[in-house]
Amino acid sequence: MTQLANLTAMEVDALTDPDGGLNLTDGHARLPLSAQQAGIVARIPEMFAAASRRPFPEIEAEAHTAFLRAVGQHRAPIGTGRILSCYSSTLATDIVARALPRGSRIAVLHPTFDNIADLFRTRGLDLVPLPEEALLAAEWPAPPVRAVVVTHPNNPTGLVTPEGHLRSLAEHAARHGQIVIVDASFRGQVRDAQYDTYAVLDDAGADWICIEDTGKLWPTHELKIGLLAYSERSTLPIHRAFSESLLSASPVVLQLVAALARDWTDGGYERARATIDRNRATVAAAVAAAGLRLADPASQISVARMELPVDGPDSGELYEDLVTRGVHVLPCAPFHWADPEDGERFVRLSLARPPATVEHAARALAESYTHLSSRAVAPVA
Amino acid sequence: MTQLANLTAMEVDALTDPDGGLNLTDGHARLPLSAQQAGIVARIPEMFAAASRRPFPEIEAEAHTAFLRAVGQHRAPIGTGRILSCYSSTLATDIVARALPRGSRIAVLHPTFDNIADLFRTRGLDLVPLPEEALLAAEWPAPPVRAVVVTHPNNPTGLVTPEGHLRSLAEHAARHGQIVIVDASFRGQVRDAQYDTYAVLDDAGADWICIEDTGKLWPTHELKIGLLAYSERSTLPIHRAFSESLLSASPVVLQLVAALARDWTDGGYERARATIDRNRATVAAAVAAAGLRLADPASQISVARMELPVDGPDSGELYEDLVTRGVHVLPCAPFHWADPEDGERFVRLSLARPPATVEHAARALAESYTHLSSRAVAPVA
Numbered sequence: 001m002t003q004l005a006n007l008t009a010m011e012v013d014a015l016t017d018p019d020g021g022l023n024l025t026d027g028h029a030r031l032p033l034s035a036q037q038a039g040i041v042a043r044i045p046e047m048f049a050a051a052s053r054r055p056f057p058e059i060e061a062e063a064h065t066a067f068l069r070a071v072g073q074h075r076a077p078i079g080t081g082r083i084l085s086c087y088s089s090t091l092a093t094d095i096v097a098r099a100l101p102r103g104s105r106i107a108v109l110h111p112t113f114d115n116i117a118d119l120f121r122t123r124g125l126d127l128v129p130l131p132e133e134a135l136l137a138a139e140w141p142a143p144p145v146r147a148v149v150v151t152h153p154n155n156p157t158g159l160v161t162p163e164g165h166l167r168s169l170a171e172h173a174a175r176h177g178q179i180v181i182v183d184a185s186f187r188g189q190v191r192d193a194q195y196d197t198y199a200v201l202d203d204a205g206a207d208w209i210c211i212e213d214t215g216k217l218w219p220t221h222e223l224k225i226g227l228l229a230y231s232e233r234s235t236l237p238i239h240r241a242f243s244e245s246l247l248s249a250s251p252v253v254l255q256l257v258a259a260l261a262r263d264w265t266d267g268g269y270e271r272a273r274a275t276i277d278r279n280r281a282t283v284a285a286a287v288a289a290a291g292l293r294l295a296d297p298a299s300q301i302s303v304a305r306m307e308l309p310v311d312g313p314d315s316g317e318l319y320e321d322l323v324t325r326g327v328h329v330l331p332c333a334p335f336h337w338a339d340p341e342d343g344e345r346f347v348r349l350s351l352a353r354p355p356a357t358v359e360h361a362a363r364a365l366a367e368s369y370t371h372l373s374s375r376a377v378a379p380v381a
Numbered sequence: 382m383t384q385l386a387n388l389t390a391m392e393v394d395a396l397t398d399p400d401g402g403l404n405l406t407d408g409h410a411r412l413p414l415s416a417q418q419a420g421i422v423a424r425i426p427e428m429f430a431a432a433s434r435r436p437f438p439e440i441e442a443e444a445h446t447a448f449l450r451a452v453g454q455h456r457a458p459i460g461t462g463r464i465l466s467c468y469s470s471t472l473a474t475d476i477v478a479r480a481l482p483r484g485s486r487i488a489v490l491h492p493t494f495d496n497i498a499d500l501f502r503t504r505g506l507d508l509v510p511l512p513e514e515a516l517l518a519a520e521w522p523a524p525p526v527r528a529v530v531v532t533h534p535n536n537p538t539g540l541v542t543p544e545g546h547l548r549s550l551a552e553h554a555a556r557h558g559q560i561v562i563v564d565a566s567f568r569g570q571v572r573d574a575q576y577d578t579y580a581v582l583d584d585a586g587a588d589w590i591c592i593e594d595t596g597k598l599w600p601t602h603e604l605k606i607g608l609l610a611y612s613e614r615s616t617l618p619i620h621r622a623f624s625e626s627l628l629s630a631s632p633v634v635l636q637l638v639a640a641l642a643r644d645w646t647d648g649g650y651e652r653a654r655a656t657i658d659r660n661r662a663t664v665a666a667a668v669a670a671a672g673l674r675l676a677d678p679a680s681q682i683s684v685a686r687m688e689l690p691v692d693g694p695d696s697g698e699l700y701e702d703l704v705t706r707g708v709h710v711l712p713c714a715p716f717h718w719a720d721p722e723d724g725e726r727f728v729r730l731s732l733a734r735p736p737a738t739v740e741h742a743a744r745a746l747a748e749s750y751t752h753l754s755s756r757a758v759a760p761v762a
Contacts, residue, residue, distance in 0.1 A: 008624040015629055016438050016462075026628055032433065044425045051602040052413065057397050081397075087468040090627060098503065118625050122479065124505075221432040222631035223604075243389040244499050246471060247407055248396055250603035 007114050007334045014328035021326035022353075024361045027155065027186070027303050029219040029352040034271055037218065040259040044252065051251035060085055063225070063254035066261035067214060070269075071187055072194030075202060076210075082230050084242050085249035089185045089213035089226035090115060095245055096181060096209055096228065097123035099236040104146040109135065110338050112151045116183060117337035120149070129338040132159055140172040147179040153186045153193045156335055156348045158299025163195045170204030179234075180206050185213035185226075188264070189276070190300040198229070207233040214257050216302065216352075217264065217272070223253045276302050279351040279358040286362035290369045295346055302352040305332060306365065308345045313372035315347045321368045327361045388495050388715045395709035402707035403734075405742045408536065408567070408684050410600040410733040415652055418599065421640040425633065432632035441466055444606065444635035447642035448595060451650075452568050453575030456583060457591075463611050465623050466630035470566045470594035470607035471496060476626055477562060477590055477609065478504035480617040485527040490516065491719050493532045497564060498718035501530070510719040513540055521553040528560040534567045534574045537716055537729045539680025544576045551585030560615075561587050566594035566607075569645070570657070571681040579610070588614040595638050597683065597733075598645065598653070604634045657683050660732040660739040667743035671750045676727055683733040686713060687746065689726045694753035696728045702749045708742045 005013075007025075014023040023030070033041060051059065064083050068076040077083060086092040093116060100106065102124040108117050110129035120127055130141060130148060136159075141148060148169060152161040161169075166182075173180045180201060187193045201208040208231045215224035230238055260268070283304050284294050295305035308315060315331035322329055332346035349365070351358060386394075388406075395404040404411070414422060432440065445464050449457040458464060467473040474497060481487065483505040489498050491510035502508055511522060511529060517540075522529060529550060533542040542550075547563075554561045561582060568574045582589040589612045596605035611619055641649070664685050665675050676686035689696060696712035703710055713727035730746070732739060 006621070006624055008628055009620065011628050012624055018438065020436060028628070030433075033429075041429050042426045044429075045423045048414070048422050048425075048602065052411075052600070055401060057399065087472070088627060090625075091468070091472070094626070115625065122625060219433070221429065221633045222629060223633060239390065239393075240387070243387055243393055244471075244496060244503060245475070246469060247389055247392050247409070248603060252602045252604060 006118060007330055010328075010330060017328065019326065021323075021328060022357055022361050023328050024350045024353060024358070025328045025330050027216055027301075027350055027352065028222075029217060029302070030350075031219045031275065031352055031354060033219055034268065036263045036268060037260065040256065040263060043259070044256065047252050047255040050255060054251075056248065056251055059251045059254050060249075063258040063261075064227070066258040067212070067227070070261040070264045071212070073196055073198055073212070075196050075198040076229055077198070077232070080232070082232065084228040084238070085254065086226040086228055086242070087246060087249060088215060088224060089183070089211050090119070091245055092211045092226040092228040093183065094119050094123070095238065095241045096211070097125060098241040098244070099238045100125055100147060105144050106147045106149060107141040107145045108149040108337075109151050109154060111157065111332070111335040111343060112337070113155045114334040114337045116149065116151065127338070132157065135159075135161060135165060138165055138168045140169055143176050143178065145178060147181055148173060149181040149183065151183045151185070152197070153190050153301050155186055155301065156303055156305050156332060156346075158190075158296045158301045160190060160193045163200060166197065166200050167204055170201050170206035170208070173207070174205040178207075180208045182208065182210045184210060186216055186301045187212065188214070188217045189273070189302055192300065201231070207231045209234070214260070218260050220256065220260070223256055225249050225253055225257050275355070276300075276351050279353070279355055280304055282355065282359050283349060283351070283362040286359060287366050287369075290366035292366065292369060303348050303350050305346045305348050308347070308369070310345065313369065314344045316344065317372055318347055318365070318368055321372055322364060325364050325368060327364045329361070329365065387499060388711055391709075391711060398709065400707065402704075402709060403738055403742050404709050405731045405734060405739070406709045406711050408597050408682075408731055408733065409603075410598060410683070411731075412600045412656065412733055412735060414600055415649065417644045417649060418641065421637065421644060424640070425637065428633050428636040431636060435632075437629065437632055440632045440635050441630075444639040444642075445608070447639040448593070448608070451642040451645045452593070454577055454579055454593070456577050456579035457610055458579070458613070461613070463613065465609040465619070466635065467607040467609055467623070468627060468630060469596060469605060470564070470592050471500070472626055473592045473607040473609035474564065475500050475504070476619065476622045477592070478506060479622040479625070480619045481506055481528060486525050487528045487530060488522040488526045489530040489718075490532050490535060492537065492713070492716040492724060493718070494536045495715040495718045497530065497532065508719070513538065516540075516542060516546060519546055519549045521550055524557050524559065526559060528562055529554060530562040530564065532564045532566070533578075534571050534682050536567055536682065537684055537686050537713060537727075539571075539677045539682045541571060541574045544581060547578065547581050548585055551582050551587035551589070554588070555586040559588075561589045563589065563591045565591060567597055567682045568593065569595070569598045570654070570683055573681065582612070588612045590615070595641070599641050601637065601641070604637055606630050606634055606638050656736070657681075657732050660734070660736055661685055663736065663740050664730060664732070664743040667740060668747050668750075671747035673747065673750060684729050684731050686727045686729050689728070689750070691726065694750065695725045697725065698753055699728055699746070699749055702753055703745060706745050706749060708745045710742070710746065
């Protein structure tokens with residue numbers, strides 16, 4: 001396979017395709033608003049007025065409280081000044097990458113969304129992969145690794161770092177003076193990932209950074225917040241890096257997040273999960289017709305990987321053929337940022353789409369795969 | 382003066398001051414909505430619905446067209462794929478800094494908002510100052526300077542780069558293979574700065590990058606867009622850097638920008654200018670009582686600098702005393718990013734605030750200055 005663009009560039013291509021087509025690339029929620037969510041969106045003009053009237057710190061603390069409670073993070077350091085609201089989790093990640101000493105060796109989960117590795121590398125950090133298998137075996141990297149980055153749950157596999165494993169990592173890091181960095185951008189979607197990460201990390205005496213994200217949960221058209229929280233043990237120049245990137249998140253978006261988080265606690269989570277679960281089952285059934293199966297049947301996040309048998313077309317061919325059918329998915333090589341070949345036999349579909357869209361795309365994928373497979377075994381003319 | 386935090390950090394302190402107080406630090410518009418603007422904000426829920434229904438490229442092109450026309454930029458490359466919508470102009474600047482080859486020598490206007498210099502330096506670029514006097518004398522830096530960054534109008538001085546000077550710079554840059562980078566974040570506020578920059582740059586055969594910003598114009602609580610536009614001559618990996626930073630701006634915010642830009646064309650500009658002009662006159666009158674005067678009386682942007690006589694208190698002392706009086710302003714040393722001492726005798730006040738706020742703050746500044754001056758000359762007990 002020739003070198004691929006990064007995953008976000010492929011997502012941009014899908015979003016801006018002049019021929020339209022079905023976009024199942026990015027993990028953002030592209031769904032109709034629920035009745036409850038529509039009621040909240042209708043109140044945005046009031047939130048605008050309140051943003052002028054109320055002090056920013058009060059609006060921000062309310063959003064942090066509502067969101068972090070909704071995802072089980074009761075020991076997060078609300079009100080201490082150690083939770084920074086950013087435009088996005090990507091920006092929060094970049095701020096962390098900038099604050100780490102240039103040239104440091106950093107272990108990053110593998111595979112994971114390539115953007116995480118790219119942002120760290122671009123800031124001059126020296127990356128080593130932490131395979132999912134090593135995480136599950138609690139085999140933690142020794143110094144000179146300075147920080148360990150875990151995506152929890154992981155994207156694209158859906159792997160949840162079990163609580164005991166995070167504790168083991170945190171204790172290891174505390175012993176060795178390492179920093180534990182948890183990117184919990186998909187956490188809101190998965191109850192199993194909502195044990196109190198902050199309690200685990202603090203109780204182990206670790207130095208830590210956590211990134212939270214509202215951007216994967218709700219169909220809010222990029223009105224979202226990435227949170228960057230950090231340990232009181234941290235000595236990194238995080239505030240300086242933050243102030244190089246932004247003055248503040250929007251107090252309108254913070255109020256929107258607070259209201260949607262309350263709805264998430266009040267049945268919104270279950271409503272959203274029902275759609276995702278239904279769409280995952282739809283995909284599994286549709287691709288089974290082509291002899292394909294889900295790579296991560298236990299995953300609970302809003303994307304699904306398909307595994308392609310070694311004797312058939314690879315993900316690059318499938319991606320290209322699907323584009324001609326007006327369907328955009330992600331080939332998974334770039335997720336394997338340290339060894340792209342490992343990912344060539346996977347494609348990723350987003351499930352946070354209307355059921356009819358997901359069904360259409362999954363059928364197209366099955367047809368495409370069957371078509372490419374038959375062509376591959378046909379005798380050369 | 383001891384080393385100051387960066388300007389944005391001081392703006393964050395003002396925004397998050399637990400005691401409240403008057404915040405005249407940042408250049409963002411913190412004003413009540415006009416009746417016309419309130420009518421637009423009331424339509425945000427409709428914009429939410431339209432963002433699901435309409436293709437993103439259509440929404441984005443409409444916003445680019447409305448905004449760039451409203452600020453006189455008729456030859457901007459709308460529809461070519463060479464205008465990228467970012468969360469903010471800061472993020473657009475960082476994307477440019479990342480796309481430039483590490484280690485390149487870059488000339489940056491001096492003084493200017495320190496964040497511009499900081500973002501370039503943090504990406505490993507080698508900065509040299511381009512004094513405002515050199516710009517006005519059309520003395521352009523020779524290679525090995527690889528790019529010249531001009532803030533137009535400049536912040537904090539309000540200096541507009543005259544059209545002939547930009548043409549001279551563009552022709553110089555074209556001859557020497559340099560890139561002209563124009564940060565036009567404050568352009569929307571000043572008609573004199575709204576000659577068609579894109580026409581000047583393209584007609585001179587220059588390679589160029591322009592950054593535009595909606596964030597300084599309207600009281601939209603950080604719902605804003607930074608535009609990054611670039612020449613068809615550009616060979617920099619700008620798309621790659623963009624896709625490392627974001628997938629897309631919000632189609633809701635893009636629609637908000639389009640509507641506010643139309644209002645800007647339809648009387649909004651004049652309404653906003655009347656407030657700024659009135660506030661500038663208020664400040665000039667209030668500080669005259671303390672023997673102070675505006676440093677840039679011809680400036681038209683939404684901030685005003687006061688010059689402090691050499692024999693009185695400096696900006697650091699004044700800043701500290703004003704904080705105790707519940708008023709936040711910016712001491713100007715950090716704007717002089719290459720030589721902070723040059724800025725010690727200036728403070729900057731934001732004018733995009735309600736008139737009563739500006740008047741109260743300007744009076745407090747005059748009282749504080751008078752108090753500190755009298756203390757300085759009093760005999761030591």
